[in-house]
Structure formats: C-alpha cells, structure tokens
Amino acid sequence: MGIALPLCHLSLLFLLSISFNHVGHRNLVFADEALIELQCHNAEVPSTCIQCVKSDPKGESADKVGIAFIIITCLSNNAGSLKNNMTVLASSARGKVEKIVLQKCAKGFSVSMDDLVKAAITLGAKDYDKTNGLVAAALVQEVYCKQNILGKNVTVPDGMVYAMRVYEELSNAALRIIDRF
Numbered sequence: 001m002g003i004a005l006p007l008c009h010l011s012l013l014f015l016l017s018i019s020f021n022h023v024g025h026r027n028l029v030f031a032d033e034a035l036i037e038l039q040c041h042n043a044e045v046p047s048t049c050i051q052c053v054k055s056d057p058k059g060e061s062a063d064k065v066g067i068a069f070i071i072i073t074c075l076s077n078n079a080g081s082l083k084n085n086m087t088v089l090a091s092s093a094r095g096k097v098e099k100i101v102l103q104k105c106a107k108g109f110s111v112s113m114d115d116l117v118k119a120a121i122t123l124g125a126k127d128y129d130k131t132n133g134l135v136a137a138a139l140v141q142e143v144y145c146k147q148n149i150l151g152k153n154v155t156v157p158d159g160m161v162y163a164m165r166v167y168e169e170l171s172n173a174a175l176r177i178i179d180r181f
C-alpha cells in the first residue's frame with residue numbers, strides 16, 4: 001500500500017506531462033511551413049507528406065510530434081476510405097476469387113486502422129519505437145493487399161490504386177520522421 005500510492009501519483013504526473021507537452025509545444029514552438037518542409041524533406045515523396053500536413057488546420061502550428069500525429073491521422077483516414085471502398089467493390093464483385101481478394105483487403109485496412117489508433121497513442125506516450133512498429137504493421141496490410149490484387153489480376157479503380165500509393169508514401173514519411181525523434 002505504501003508503494004501503491006506514490007506509484008499512482010507518478011503515473012498521474014506522467015500522464016499530465018504528456019498532455020502538457022502537447023499543448024505547450026503546439027502553442028510555444030514557432031512551427032510553420034519551414035518545419036513542415038523540413039520534416040517531410042526526408043520522405044521518399046515529400047510532396048505527399050506536405051499535402052497531408054497542410055490539409056490539417058493544425059498543421060501550420062504543429063511541432064514535429066504534431067506533424068507525425070497528423071500524418072498518422074491522414075493514414076487512418078486513407079485506410080478507412082480504402083476499407084469502405086474495398087467493401088463496396090467486394091459486394092459487387094462477380095468472380096469468387098476477386099470477391100475474396102477484395103474482402104481480405106477490406107479486412108486488412110480495418111486491421112491497419114486499429115494499428116494506427118494504437119500508433120497515435122504510443123506517439124503521445126513518446127514510445128517512438130512502438131509507434132514505428134505499429135505504422136509498419138499497418139503498412140504490411142496494404143502491401144499484402146496490393147500483392148494479392150496484382151497476383152490475382154483483380155481490377156480496382158484508378159482512384160483506389162492512387163490512394164494505395166499515397167498510403168505507402170505517407171507510411172514512408174511517418175516512419176522516417178519518427179525514426180529521427
């Protein structure tokens with residue numbers, strides 16, 4: 001009991017420090033276009049990264065952790081619309097193999113969404129290795145889906161092919177940005 005109380009206080013302090021850090025940095029650090037470009041610079045495709053961060057109203061005032069958080073949010077939104085569209089496509093698929101491939105893709109992007117929710121939490125807790133592990137796990141689902149689509153000659157609309165490429169580019173950006181924290 002004598003130990004339990006201080007421990008409880010410690011974790012409360014820890015949680016408070018996380019939220020203070022977030023609020024504090026957002027307001028205090030002069031973050032702008034230059035920081036966005038600096039952070040996105042090492043990504044394979046900086047323009048995709050920059051476009052995602054700027055699409056968020058908080059992008060211009062985010063610190064580098066905030067920028068990583070926004071990219072994870074873009075990834076999650078992207079995985080969500082891919083999941084929905086794969087589901088719609090699967091339901092209208094005529095071929096049995098095609099239907100199974102698309103259903104697997106939808107399930108995969110759903111797993112990605114779960115991983116990305118966890119990634120946002122571990123990012124907030126400053127566990128950057130775990131965050132990158134989760135972003136990578138979320139990316140594996142997309143890679144698996146793409147391989148399956150190509151291997152089984154399944155046709156998907158150009159918009160979805162493009163969204164999957166953006167998903168890969170944003171994953172790469174997040175992994176490289178978080179790697180340097």
Ligand SMILES: *[C@@H]1O[C@H](CO)[C@@H](O)[C@H](O)[C@H]1NC(C)=O
Binds near residue numbers: 151
């Ligand atoms: C996919 O299509 C290509 C050419 O259109 C063909 O060579 C290949 O065998 C097909 N693969 C499958 C798994 O149907």
Ligand SMILES: *[C@@H]1O[C@H](CO)[C@@H](O)[C@H](O)[C@H]1NC(C)=O
Binds near residue numbers: 081085160
């Ligand atoms: C999903 O479908 C909606 C409605 O057709 C479309 O607006 C959107 O661009 C699609 N997104 C992806 C990632 O394919």
